[in-house]
Amino acid sequence: xxxxxxxxxxxxxxxxxxxxxxxxxxxxxxMDKAPGFPDDLMEKMKPLHYFGLxxxxxxxxxxxDSISYAIVIEEISRVSAALGLCITVHNSVGIYPILRFGTRxxxxxxxxxMAAGERIGAFCLTEANAGSDAxxxxxxxxxxxxxxxxxxxxxxxxxxxxxxxxxxxxVSDTDPGQSSVFIVEKHTPGFSVGEIEDLCGMRxxxxxxLFFEDCAIPADHCLGTVxxxxxxxxxxxxxxxxxxxxxxxGIAQAAFxxxxxxxxxxxxxxxxxxRFQTIxxxxxxxxxxxxxxxxxxxxxxxxxxxxxPFSAQAAMxxxxxxxxxxxxxxxxxxxxxxxxxxxxxDVERYFRDAKVTEIYExxxxxxxxVIARDILTRPT
Amino acid sequence: xxxxxxxxxxxxxxxxxxxxxxxxxxxRATELARKNDAVVCxxxxxxxxxxxxxxxxxxxxxxxxxxxxxxLKTYNVESYAFLLSALVRRFQPETLLVGATRFGQxxxxxxxxxxxxxxxxxxxxxxxxxxxxxxxxxxxxGGNLVAKIITPKxxxxxxxxxxxxxxxxxxxxxxxxxxxxxxxxxxxPAPRVRCLxxxxxxxxxRKIETADIVITGGRGMGSKGxxxxxxxxxxxxxxxxxxxxxxxxxxxVSHDSLVGQAGKHIRPKVLFSFxxxxxxxxTAALADARFIVAVNKNPNATMMKLAxxxxxxxxxxxxxxxxxxxxxxxRD
Amino acid sequence: xxxIIVCIKQVPMVSELPWDAKTGTLxxxxxxxxxxxxxxxxxxxxxxxxxxxxxxxxxxxxVSMGPPMAKEVLYEARALGADQGVLLTDSCxxxxxxxxxxxxxxxxxxxxxxxAGLILCGSMSSDSETAQVGPQLAxxxxxxxxxxxxxxxxxxxxxxxxxxxxxxxxxxxxxxxGLVTIDHAAESDRYAPRYVTLGGVEAAFNTGGIQVMDGRxxxxxxxxxxxxxxxxxxMEVYSPLTQKEGRVLTGAVKKMVDTLFDDYGKxxxxxxxxxxxxxxxxxxx
Numbered sequence: 002x003x004x005x006x007x008x009x010x011x012x013x014x015x016x017x018x019x020x021x022x023x024x025x026x027x028x029x030x031x032m033d034k035a036p037g038f039p040d041d042l043m044e045k046m047k048p049l050h051y052f053g054l055x056x057x058x059x060x061x062x063x064x065x066d067s068i069s070y071a072i073v074i075e076e077i078s079r080v081s082a083a084l085g086l087c088i089t090v091h092n093s094v095g096i097y098p099i100l101r102f103g104t105r106x107x108x109x110x111x112x113x114x115m116a117a118g119e120r121i122g123a124f125c126l127t128e129a130n131a132g133s134d135a136x137x138x139x140x141x142x143x144x145x146x147x148x149x150x151x152x153x154x155x156x157x158x159x160x161x162x163x164x165x166x167x168x169x170x171x172v173s174d175t176d177p178g179q180s181s182v183f184i185v186e187k188h189t190p191g192f193s194v195g196e197i198e199d200l201c202g203m204r205x206x207x208x209x210x211l212f213f214e215d216c217a218i219p220a221d222h223c224l225g226t227v228x229x230x231x232x233x234x235x236x237x238x239x240x241x242x243x244x245x246x247x248x249x250x251g252i253a254q255a256a257f258x259x260x261x262x263x264x265x266x267x268x269x270x271x272x273x274x275x276r277f278q279t280i281x282x283x284x285x286x287x288x289x290x291x292x293x294x295x296x297x298x299x300x301x302x303x304x305x306x307x308x309x310p311f312s313a314q315a316a317m318x319x320x321x322x323x324x325x326x327x328x329x330x331x332x333x334x335x336x337x338x339x340x341x342x343x344x345x346x347d348v349e350r351y352f353r354d355a356k357v358t359e360i361y362e363x364x365x366x367x368x369x370x371v372i373a374r375d376i377l378t379r380p381t
Numbered sequence: 382x383x384x385x386x387x388x389x390x391x392x393x394x395x396x397x398x399x400x401x402x403x404x405x406x407x408x409r410a411t412e413l414a415r416k417n418d419a420v421v422c423x424x425x426x427x428x429x430x431x432x433x434x435x436x437x438x439x440x441x442x443x444x445x446x447x448x449x450x451x452x453l454k455t456y457n458v459e460s461y462a463f464l465l466s467a468l469v470r471r472f473q474p475e476t477l478l479v480g481a482t483r484f485g486q487x488x489x490x491x492x493x494x495x496x497x498x499x500x501x502x503x504x505x506x507x508x509x510x511x512x513x514x515x516x517x518x519x520x521x522x523g524g525n526l527v528a529k530i531i532t533p534k535x536x537x538x539x540x541x542x543x544x545x546x547x548x549x550x551x552x553x554x555x556x557x558x559x560x561x562x563x564x565x566x567x568x569x570p571a572p573r574v575r576c577l578x579x580x581x582x583x584x585x586x587r588k589i590e591t592a593d594i595v596i597t598g599g600r601g602m603g604s605k606g607x608x609x610x611x612x613x614x615x616x617x618x619x620x621x622x623x624x625x626x627x628x629x630x631x632x633x634v635s636h637d638s639l640v641g642q643a644g645k646h647i648r649p650k651v652l653f654s655f656x657x658x659x660x661x662x663x664t665a666a667l668a669d670a671r672f673i674v675a676v677n678k679n680p681n682a683t684m685m686k687l688a689x690x691x692x693x694x695x696x697x698x699x700x701x702x703x704x705x706x707x708x709x710x711x712r713d
Numbered sequence: 714x715x716x717i718i719v720c721i722k723q724v725p726m727v728s729e730l731p732w733d734a735k736t737g738t739l740x741x742x743x744x745x746x747x748x749x750x751x752x753x754x755x756x757x758x759x760x761x762x763x764x765x766x767x768x769x770x771x772x773x774x775x776v777s778m779g780p781p782m783a784k785e786v787l788y789e790a791r792a793l794g795a796d797q798g799v800l801l802t803d804s805c806x807x808x809x810x811x812x813x814x815x816x817x818x819x820x821x822x823x824x825x826x827x828x829a830g831l832i833l834c835g836s837m838s839s840d841s842e843t844a845q846v847g848p849q850l851a852x853x854x855x856x857x858x859x860x861x862x863x864x865x866x867x868x869x870x871x872x873x874x875x876x877x878x879x880x881x882x883x884x885x886x887x888x889x890x891g892l893v894t895i896d897h898a899a900e901s902d903r904y905a906p907r908y909v910t911l912g913g914v915e916a917a918f919n920t921g922g923i924q925v926m927d928g929r930x931x932x933x934x935x936x937x938x939x940x941x942x943x944x945x946x947x948m949e950v951y952s953p954l955t956q957k958e959g960r961v962l963t964g965a966v967k968k969m970v971d972t973l974f975d976d977y978g979k980x981x982x983x984x985x986x987x988x989x990x991x992x993x994x995x996x997x998x
Contacts, residue, residue: 008785009918012792015747016909023631027604050911063912073911266679268693268963273681396880458848459857483878487860490845494812494852499944502811502843520842521950528950535944573857573891577873578884593984618985626839630750636898643842643898650984661952662842672980673957674973680961690973693963702970710974710990 004296013069017076020049029081032205033350036162036197038084043118051077053116054092056100060108061116067302071247075295078251082354083205085251089244090159091115094237094362095122098168098182102225102233111166111184120165120187124237125155125211133367135170135180135234140213142171142183148220151183151191151213159361162197162207168224169213170234180230184222191216202353239312241362242319243305246298249319249326249358253294256326256333256351257287263337274336283332290325297321313375320368323358330355386419386513387474389537390442391465391489393482394425394433395456396581402480404549406542407441409507410478411550416509419475420444424468426461428454438558441550445558446472450565455579456484457572462491467566469496474537476515478507481541489541498535503543503642505665515540520642520665527665545590545646589640594620595649595670597640598628601656601677601696605633610700611655617707623647625663641666653703656696659683676700714770715830715867715889717759718822720850721775721790722749723783724840748786751835751897753906758865758895759833760794761904768867772796774826778806778817787923792913793906799825803927808940811845817939818846819853820931829890831872836861836894847894858892859885864903865893 006014024045032038046052054070056062065073070092078085096115099107114120131137140153151171158164165187173179185192195210224233261284264275274280297318304311330352334341341348359365388410392403403423410421423442425433428451437445448464465488469477479489481503493500501517505527508516514531515538521528532538589595596615602608608628615622623640624633640647642662648669655676657663664687667673675688676699685691692699726747748756756775763771775790777783778801787798801821809817822829832854834847844860851858864875874885874893895904928937962969974981978991 008788009914012785012788012909012914013911015745016789016792016911016914020908045908048910049908054911058912058916063910064915065911069911069915266681268680393879400879458860483861486844487848487878490811490843490848491852493845494815494849497812497944499810499812500845501945502841502845516948517945521947526950526952529948530945531948532945574859574885574887576883576885578882580882582877582880582882593986594981618981619987620985639898643837643839651981672977672984673959674977680963685961686959687957688959689957690977691959691961692969692973693961694966694969698966699970702966703973706970706974707989710978712988712990 010068010072013065014072014076017073020046021076021080025077025080025084029084030344030347030350032081032083034204036205036207038087038163038205042084047118050116051088052091052118052121053096053112054088056092056096056112056116060112062112067243067305068299071243071250071298071302074244074247075251075254078248079255080251081205082248082252082351083203085248086203086206087121087160087163089248090124090241091122093241093244094124095160095164095166095168097240098124098224098233098237099184101236102182102229104221104225106221107184107224115166121160121163122166122168123158123160123164123211124168124170124241125158125161126170126234127157128153128155133364135231138170138172138180140169140171141174142181142223143174145217148218149183149223151185151216151218153213154195155211155213157198157208157361158211159206159208161209161211162194164211167192167211168237170230172230173227179228180234181227182224182230182233183218184224185213185216185218189216189218200357202350202355202357204353235312238363239315240305242315242368243298243302245358245362246294246301246315246318246322249322249355250291250294250298252351252355252358253287253291253322253326253329256330256348256355257284257291259346259348259351260284260287260333260336263340280336283336287329287332290321290329294318294322294325313372316363316368316371316375319362320365320372323355323365326355326358386417387422387444387472388414388419388476389422389424389446389469389474389478390437391477391479391485392423392425392433392437393480393485394427394430394436395484397433397436400480400482400544401549402482402485402542402544403437404440405544405547406478406480407437408550409542409547410476411441413507413509413515417513422446422474424465425449426453426464428452434560436552438560439552439554439556441553441556443558445560446563447560448563448565452565452569455576457574457576458484458487458491459574460569460572462488462495463570464566465492466495468563469537471563475513477537477539479539479541481543485541489539493539496535496537496539498537498539499530499532500539500541501530501532502541504540505543505546507540507542514538520662526661543646545648589621589623589638589645589647592621592647593650594618594653595623595640595647595651596620596653596655597623597625597657598633598655598696599625599657600627600631601658602628602633602700603656603697605631607697608633610697610704614653614700614704614707617704617711618653620649620653625657625660654684654688655700657682657684659685659687714772714828715762715768716826716828717762717771717773718826718829718832719752719756719759719773719775719790719795720818720832720834720846721752721756721777721786722835722838722840723747723777723779723786724749724838746782746785748789749835749838749840750906751837751839751895752786753835754897754904755833755835755895756790756793756795757904757906758862758893759831760907762831762865762867763794765867774799774829776801776818776821778802778809778814780807781925784923784925788914788917789909791917791923792909794913798923800923800925801927801931802925803933805928805933805937806939808943810939810943810945811843811849812944813939813942814846815849815853817931817933818850820933821926822850822854824932825926831889832856832892834892834894835897837897839897844894847892851892854890854892856890856892857887858894859887860894861896862893863896
């Protein structure tokens with residue numbers, strides 16, 4: 002067992018760092034002020050394969066393995082978590098279900114424009130009365146002669162304001178127990194985007210409600226087969242969790258780095274505060290949590306690449322990474338004192354961005370449920 | 382080996398009025414030569430170069446080797462390197478010094494290779510040890526440190542010298558020197574590189590190297606946008622703006638503004654240093670700054686230790702504060 | 714077909730290596746490697762020549778002399794579009810000065826790339842900044858060379874190079890094979906390096922590795938030792954810092970700035986050649 006990153010993963014990390022430090026970092030604080038990402042930045046990212054991370058080369062992607070994927074998301078999120086969120090959601094729950102469950106024709110039709118960044122992906126499950134409990138979904142798909150007609154409202158959709166290709170989780174109008182995932186494109190009549198949410202963190206990401214009013218789509222826009230909804234949803238979430246874990250890890254890493262350099266520079270009582278044992282304890286705790294997070298995450302990613310079950314391991318990674326992001330950013334603000342509570346310092350943004358990683362893509366409580374179920378169903 | 386020890390200075394007279402490096406090296410060579418009774422010689426190549434020969438004698442050259450030929454009219458690195466190597470083989474100087482201009486940095490390595498000798502690049506000082514060996518003092522290990530280098534066996538001892546390192550001697554009209562004309566060798570190879578065009582570019586009137594006030598900025602300024610504030614301050618103070626390497630590489634300013642080992646050497650009366658930690662390759666170029674004001678959040682930064690006045694604060698905020706203060710205090 | 718050889722150096726990523734004042738050594742192991750920015754510009758020039766249909770078929774080989782970890786920059790070069798990567802590595806090459814480096818690179822090109830048409834180097838690496846390897850490699854191979862190129866124009870078996878040298882703007886021309894160093898400090902964005910694509914990295918590792926050659930494979934003599942063969946010797950290395958007993962100001966920005974001008978305003982005003990109100994002045998009044 003080798004715990005050192007291989008040369009490829011090291012080079013992937015440097016490649017993303019170089020781009021993120023020179024192109025994203027200078028904009029990150031400004032992006033936090035209003036929803037949306039600068040067009041220039043998105044254009045620069047397109048040819049570099051950021052929108053087709055794990056898409057096979059023949060469909061226009063980079064063909065990365067899952068550890069590389071986790072590294073890319075970590076490094077973007079280390080600079081801008083909101084952009085990291087856009088990229089991970091687009092790639093994991095936006096594109097991955099089509100690659101996994103889509104027919105050859107669906108892959109040919111929908112994936113290349115997404116991999117090129119021309120169409121941003123979104124996945125919508127959450128509704129006013131359904132989130133952790135997928136059984137509460139009220140969006141319905143009515144079968145017609147030509148295909149399906151979708152009606153319903155989805156809320157808190159990441160990338161909602163900029164999405165081009167949307168995966169919609171809906172139930173059959175005749176059998177509420179039967180769910181499917183449908184591919185809806187932005188220009189479909191009856192589809193519209195609601196107001197952008199005013200959120201605590203991730204403020205650059207245009208999270209929005211999406212409305213489907215008699216949205217008619219062809220029959221071949223049903224992903225996979227009718228009735229596969231729950232299976233697709235759960236698989237998408239497993240994959241999505243690797244991305245969100247990586248995102249949380251990136252936030253924690255950024256907060257940690259800021260804390261170390263601040264602790265070395267900040268003087269109190271005529272010495273750098275890094276000389277104080279309390280601060281040292283904080284830094285040590287942060288480092289341990291971050292290291293453990295990364296190991297858990299890379300294990301889950303490696304299992305996924307090997308085609309082995311990784312659901313519980315992804316849940317563990319997501320649970321631990323997001324908890325780490327919250328506690329580490331909390332300590333980072335504490336180390337920065339009053340400055341940490343000011344928008345002048347990036348740790349204030351990291352602190353706000355971190356919390357939601359414990360909520361979306363399955364709350365921490367849901368992750369524990371997934372982990373516990375795995376423990377209790379193991380043969381004894 | 383010839384009876385007398387000679388220190389050679391290859392004369393780079395192109396753009397004579399801007400580039401004084403040859404005169405600067407002659408001055409240092411004169412000091413070194415006193416230690417072991419060596420003879421300071423200039424080596425001049427070109428077409429009708431009499432006036433330069435006179436100049437070099439007036440600035441310290443005791444002997445001048447001259448090859449004056451229309452073939453040498455334009456600077457050509459291959460021909461010049463061939464000729465210089467041939468002269469060295471014939472007259473066997475102990476030491477050969479070349480100014481670290483771009484042309485100097487092209488010709489010197491080729492001559493060193495042809496003569497199988499060593500070459501220390503971009504020296505910031507030269508000395509002579511008690512065994513009459515040339516001590517070549519140059520930034521090393523990525524500019525973080527300074528190394529003392531010698532050439533124990535191979536001769537000549539070669540070094541390129543950073544322009545601006547030494548002070549030239551005053552022009553002495555009464556100085557005399559021996560001029561030795563050397564004919565172009567018969568076996569000069571035909572040049573393989575053709576120069577189609579060579580135009581002297583107009584030089585900016587004011588240069589950072591000679592400015593009385595210089596404002597330098599590092600990554601601590603925060604961003605490209607915030608860095609621009611330094612230019613506002615420069616305008617007010619009648620100053621020039623310089624930058625560190627990370628800033629230049631991040632494209633906040635052009636390479637022209639680089640202050641440091643690979644960039645400009647400055648000697649201002651007052652230096653304002655904003656958000657610079659002080660890597661040695663940067664600070665090596667500041668040795669002649671008379672009064673240094675440094676601003677950094679980190680009081681332990683090297684730059685802060687070099688300062689006469691160190692302000693522990695955010696560089697960007699202090700810059701804004703100084704702009705305001707100057708506007709308030711200036712009397713027209 | 715034009716075979717371009719690009720010489721690449723791996724340099725420490727940070728410009729500020731931690732220096733251990735107690736032991737007098739550099740903490741080199743803490744630094745990560747990266748492709749020297751000027752080498753990367755040289756590779757960019759090669760990639761642009763390759764992309765230009767007027768160049769005809771072009772093959773790019775990147776070569777680096779360095780420790781085994783320098784493989785990474787060769788993979789990076791492959792990710793950027795180089796066709797082949799070769800690492801020259803051997804303990805006998807350690808400590809090579811510029812002459813020995815040129816000798817080793819020269820041995821590779823002479824013995825293993827007889828069809829090399831154009832050799833590109835960065836004009837000056839970001840760590841040692843000697844600018845010597847390019848010119849010395851040209852000597853080694855006995856081919857014409859032009860330094861500090863800002864623009865290349867490929868002709869029929871010849872190349873034209875625009876460059877800026879000591880305040881002169883020059884246009885030079887030479888027949889191929891020849892060597893060109895690309896200006897590390899050029900203002901123009903022409904050879905500003907492109908970003909590495911993620912798919913490029915994946916592909917670089919999936920399609921063949923980096924060829925590794927030691928001294929024997931290169932045909933170096935058995936007893937060759939770059940460190941011993943080097944004509945120069947380092948006697949002493951030191952940190953050139955001279956610290957001043959300066960005054961340290963802390964507190965509110967406004968107060969610090971006022972103190973600066975009150976106490977040192979005369980020095981500043983005399984340098985700027987204009988009169989400034991200072992504390993001293995007010996007392997005079």
